[in-house]
Amino acid sequence: MSTVKKTKGTGKKPVKAPKAAVAATLKADKATSDANPAENLHVDNNGQIPGVRRRDFIHIATVSFAGVGAAAVAMPLVSQMSASADVLALASIEVDVAAIQPGQSIKTSWRKQPVFIRNLTPAEIEEANKVDVGALRDPETLAERTKPGKENWLITLGVCTHLGCVPLGAAAGEVKGEYGGYFCPCHGSHYDTAARIRKGPAPTNLVVPEFAFISDTVVKIG
Amino acid sequence: MSFPWAQEYKPQGTVSKWVDERLPLPRLVYNAVGAGYPVPRNLNYFWNFGVLAGVALVIQIVTGIILAMHYYASVDGAFNSVEHIMRDVNSGWFIRYAHMNGASFFFIVVYIHIFRGLFYGSYKAPREMIWLLGVTIFLLMMATAFMGYVLPWGQMSFWGAQVITGFFSAIPLVGEPLRQWLLGGFAPDQAALNRFFSLHYLMPFVIAGVIILHVWALHIPGSSNPTGVSVKGEQDTVPFHPYYTAKDGFGLGIFLIFFVAVTFFAPNMLGHPDNYIPANPLSTPAHIVPEWYFLPFYAILKAFTVDFGIPFTGIIIIEAKLMGVLAMFGSILLLFFLPWLDTSPVRSGHYRPLFRKFFWFGLIPCIVLLTYCGGKPPYAQWVILSQIAAAYYFAHFLIILPIVSRIERPLPLPNSITESVTGKPLETAAA
Numbered sequence: 001m002s003t004v005k006k007t008k009g010t011g012k013k014p015v016k017a018p019k020a021a022v023a024a025t026l027k028a029d030k031a032t033s034d035a036n037p038a039e040n041l042h043v044d045n046n047g048q049i050p051g052v053r054r055r056d057f058i059h060i061a062t063v064s065f066a067g068v069g070a071a072a073v074a075m076p077l078v079s080q081m082s083a084s085a086d087v088l089a090l091a092s093i094e095v096d097v098a099a100i101q102p103g104q105s106i107k108t109s110w111r112k113q114p115v116f117i118r119n120l121t122p123a124e125i126e127e128a129n130k131v132d133v134g135a136l137r138d139p140e141t142l143a144e145r146t147k148p149g150k151e152n153w154l155i156t157l158g159v160c161t162h163l164g165c166v167p168l169g170a171a172a173g174e175v176k177g178e179y180g181g182y183f184c185p186c187h188g189s190h191y192d193t194a195a196r197i198r199k200g201p202a203p204t205n206l207v208v209p210e211f212a213f214i215s216d217t218v219v220k221i222g
Numbered sequence: 223m224s225f226p227w228a229q230e231y232k233p234q235g236t237v238s239k240w241v242d243e244r245l246p247l248p249r250l251v252y253n254a255v256g257a258g259y260p261v262p263r264n265l266n267y268f269w270n271f272g273v274l275a276g277v278a279l280v281i282q283i284v285t286g287i288i289l290a291m292h293y294y295a296s297v298d299g300a301f302n303s304v305e306h307i308m309r310d311v312n313s314g315w316f317i318r319y320a321h322m323n324g325a326s327f328f329f330i331v332v333y334i335h336i337f338r339g340l341f342y343g344s345y346k347a348p349r350e351m352i353w354l355l356g357v358t359i360f361l362l363m364m365a366t367a368f369m370g371y372v373l374p375w376g377q378m379s380f381w382g383a384q385v386i387t388g389f390f391s392a393i394p395l396v397g398e399p400l401r402q403w404l405l406g407g408f409a410p411d412q413a414a415l416n417r418f419f420s421l422h423y424l425m426p427f428v429i430a431g432v433i434i435l436h437v438w439a440l441h442i443p444g445s446s447n448p449t450g451v452s453v454k455g456e457q458d459t460v461p462f463h464p465y466y467t468a469k470d471g472f473g474l475g476i477f478l479i480f481f482v483a484v485t486f487f488a489p490n491m492l493g494h495p496d497n498y499i500p501a502n503p504l505s506t507p508a509h510i511v512p513e514w515y516f517l518p519f520y521a522i523l524k525a526f527t528v529d530f531g532i533p534f535t536g537i538i539i540i541e542a543k544l545m546g547v548l549a550m551f552g553s554i555l556l557l558f559f560l561p562w563l564d565t566s567p568v569r570s571g572h573y574r575p576l577f578r579k580f581f582w583f584g585l586i587p588c589i590v591l592l593t594y595c596g597g598k599p600p601y602a603q604w605v606i607l608s609q610i611a612a613a614y615y616f617a618h619f620l621i622i623l624p625i626v627s628r629i630e631r632p633l634p635l636p637n638s639i640t641e642s643v644t645g646k647p648l649e650t651a652a653a
Contacts, residue, residue: 081417087407107504112409114504137529158504162543163388164409165381166506186385186510187524188600200600201527203392203541 092222114158128194156206160184260459262447270473271335278328285321295419300375319489329515343569350561366425369418380501383410450569458639517596525608566627
């Protein structure tokens, strides 16, 4: 488009005034390098002052229309990355906890993530309740993290809130950390007997999933 | 582009002339890496590593495309398909070991290439754009290497994916949804493995594209050199071919000797045995470490253990987790600003006595220490060492370098490249 206009402009002028032609060529050269030659054409043909034209509206409308279209097409391209229907269609699990003795814990899997179910000993419960809750990084009492009358059943995700490793301490013989709960070996986060963060880089307590006791010994997670 | 005395491409035969008039691709190659590219005559062996990095990328692409013919991206089949490549596919063990160690050697040559740039001030005007593109390539390489490491779906693959995607969950508010969007689920699983495979295949070609821009940007001012003195005339340069094609060829031979020695005789030296255990989402390995080339950054991540907040009020401004992640990304993004942090007009470290001291006795030991601590478990003594080293790393670039540039008195520079080579003043050498 711009090349056509340029040739018109330079082709016209030499006929009228040969002396001005040199200046005009120089001007045209300058115009092609740094300005919009379309404006020159506009003055030549219609004698109008360059400014807002009908064509500007068409340009803006076209680009906006294409932009909205591109954004609309991008939406499915982005949303395909999110968890698919089969990943989201997660059944809840039921676990029989009758066999877990005080002081023991088990690991199970829910939503492809590990879950710790721990039967706290009276000493561990006492230790968790002794702590000054206000001084914790993520203040929560043991009672808030368990069900009434079932304070000994601590159910948490086995996913460190730092970067997602599985903390140690659920299986027999594993390190329980400085606070007797869980210890994440990846970056050294220590959790206490209520699985609250006490030391290390993790920002929050181990997550307590939604759960309910459907009988005295069966717990439903999810 | 390049210097006025660069040799011009002259097509000889009818065919070359015909091609040159229609698509001057041979001319482009001639001017890029042939006799048409004049290069300073005094380059040392550190200047081999750009070409070596290019060769390493080619090795990765060739072996990678072959591996993709036998690999199967499924949580049930990926681990077995890698074992199938190792045991059953003809020469599969060789191709896979070459790819695995090729990644390490790619990082080795790129780290030496970056070291060269840091010491000789290759990032300074007029070569800032080359440096910026180089840091971009480095970031792309890290992403590619990470996704490649996930593909065998061993223990380290799985937990590496868990930890590295966990970085994103540190971002306030959008972090956790973002992480689930990246993974396509709540934990690394089939969706994540499949997309990592797709992207791991794509990224090397993106890297190749950025390398073309990197080399294009290089050919505008031309190569730097160990004195840091700009080229002043034809006597300062020699044509890239045959002079540096020969020198790079020799360097390539040495590089390949090291590469095949490790590939054949110690193929698992740089890897981690835990990755020969199939991924188990319920059990984290006792000691997660990334591949060696990520260790310094991993140490910086682990160095942040305390929340940043207003003392005695309990108000936390930035959580320790977010601080660590920001510092880790920041340690690389910092390099983008290097051309404007080091304001000294003298490029080469040879002529900068104070810069050189901080470089050899500050930055280099600091990076070595970070690499060492990164591989250690998060016990107090290693955390403290990481904290000291990480603090120095940031101080070096943000405080020391700008001050040194201002107060330093550089040594006298040679008048020209030729003078530095021949030891004679320019007139005599040119005559």
